[in-house]
Amino acid sequence: MDKINLLISVTTVSLFISLFLAFFLVTVKTKNKISNVLFAVFLLIIAVDICEPLFNTMVDGPSNLRMLRNTFAFLQIPVFYLYVLSVCYSDFKLKPKCILHLLPFLVSNLILIPRFYAVDTASKISFIINRKNMIELQFSHILIHVQIVIYIIAVFSVLRKSKKLYLENYAGRNVSSYNWLFQFTIALTILYLIALLKNIFKFSDYPYISEWIKIGLLFFNLFIICWYLYKALNNPGLFRNIDSKLKLVSEIVSEKKNSEQTGIKEKEYTEELVKLQQYMVEEKPFLNPSLTIQDVAKDIKVPVRDLSLLINHQLEQHFYDFVNSYRIARAMDILKDVANSKVTILEILYEVGFNSKSSFNTAFKKHTGNTPTYYRKNL
CATH class of the missing domain: 1.20.1070 (Rhopdopsin 7-helix transmembrane proteins)
Incomplete structure (x- = not known):
């Protein structure tokens, strides 16, 4: 040819x-x-x-x-x-x-x-x-x-x-x-x-x-x-669109510095942090695979803007990683439990709020340094 x-x-x-x-x-x-x-x-x-x-x-x-x-x-x-x-x-x-x-x-x-x-x-x-x-x-x-x-x-x-x-x-x-x-x-x-x-x-x-x-x-x-x-x-749900009106935390922090507000006061910051941690432990919202920061803000009655600053700026964690830390902690508890030895990794990841094996493995390794399978075998 x-x-x-x-x-x-x-x-x-x-x-x-x-x-x-x-x-x-x-x-x-x-x-x-x-x-x-x-x-x-x-x-x-x-x-x-x-x-x-x-x-x-x-x-x-x-x-x-x-x-x-x-x-x-x-x-x-x-x-x-x-x-x-x-x-x-x-x-x-x-x-x-x-x-x-x-x-x-x-x-x-x-x-x-x-x-x-x-x-x-x-x-x-x-x-x-x-x-x-x-x-x-x-x-x-x-x-x-x-x-x-x-x-x-x-x-x-x-x-x-x-x-x-x-x-x-x-x-x-x-x-x-x-x-x-x-x-x-x-x-x-x-x-x-x-x-x-x-x-x-x-x-x-x-x-x-x-x-x-x-x-x-x-x-x-x-x-x-x-x-x-x-x-x-x-992967028909490959992309989860976000609202273009959302602002980056760095932009919010910059706006606060340029305004008369001094940001979250230390007392308010401590109170909101305690409220957030108590809510995460007691209510376990992280089990919802579609959880958003707006959902959490509504439940604990804290403005989204302040909650975003609290997690992303004060705790220096993305909301994504913050929620995943609770999911991984829950997954580790399940893996440690001998009674759950026959529960598959796939069943565990869905139970703790993940919706894909790749995202679970990536998050688990990021927080523990090991894969879920390796972690279970070396307990």
């Missing part, structure tokens, strides 16, 4: 899977409708991008449609950024200001109107032949790479903040879901870096290298899309 046929074959497979998955995401019934639609749009934009080999067999010579297809690359990373916001924040909504993310795409097309879109075929051919010297294309290449860098930084910033907010306010699913989305973003970043390398060779004296890199990109692109969908479809 020669290079052209290989390129068309890989493109056909990638295109089919991308379109099929996009259709599935749009039609499947789920609570995360906006997230699914945004990722489906992301897949469709990628499909437009990877269909070039097939597109070239149907459209001969330079055309407005071909150039427009090329500029769709400007829409990929902004849509992915919006998708990340939608899976991280439960109150995310598409607002009119989201149109601003279209600006690079619009600008790249507007500057092409005078010397490409609005001219005859002969002028278009001349434009493509001399593309290395065309300032419009040079500007577009610089713009898209700057755009990618800015959005990738923004995505990592959103993930970092939302993960920290989750740790400070929730004690449910394992935070590995956020770590995994970090990994997917890193894979996407690598994909864009390879695409940058492809473009460098495309405009160099070695354009044939660009073609082979393009084939590699198609394979890699297909892999990360299938990887993501496999993970998401096998």
Whole structure:
């Protein structure tokens, strides 16, 4: 199979899977409708991008449609950024200001109107032949790479903040879901870096290298899309959205320092700490796998803001770790009890408030230095 046929074959497979998955995401019934639609749009934009080999067999010579297809690359990373916001924040909504993310795409097309879109075929051919010297294309290449860098930084910033907010306010699913989305973003970043390398060779004296890199990109692109969908479809509750109105403890502390308030007084701090510890021991709220700091604040009648400062700032523990410490202590008691020797690790983790084996093992090892199985065998 020669290079052209290989390129068309890989493109056909990638295109089919991308379109099929996009259709599935749009039609499947789920609570995360906006997230699914945004990722489906992301897949469709990628499909437009990877269909070039097939597109070239149907459209001969330079055309407005071909150039427009090329500029769709400007829409990929902004849509992915919006998708990340939608899976991280439960109150995310598409607002009119989201149109601003279209600006690079619009600008790249507007500057092409005078010397490409609005001219005859002969002028278009001349434009493509001399593309290395065309300032419009040079500007577009610089713009898209700057755009990618800015959005990738923004995505990592959103993930970092939302993960920290989750740790400070929730004690449910394992935070590995956020770590995994970090990994997917890193894979996407690598994909864009390879695409940058492809473009460098495309405009160099070695354009044939660009073609082979393009084939590699198609394979890699297909892999990360299938990887993501496999993970998401096998874990429908992978992400637990948080409220974007929540503030990091560091921000709350900073606000308190800038206000006239002096924070929680020592006496109030001691009283609230005793009340919290008594509540955790007597009521055992940690057995609830979906426990939030709002739930605890409501039960012990302490403002969420003060409770967050008490746990995350004064005790220097994330709420996630604070709750897990009680769960692990309870699990250790069960493991020590000879009468429970036949109770499986899986049964124990569900009984103490965890909802996955991986999160239980990670938390147990963090608090004890050993795995649950090793701990039981060496009592």
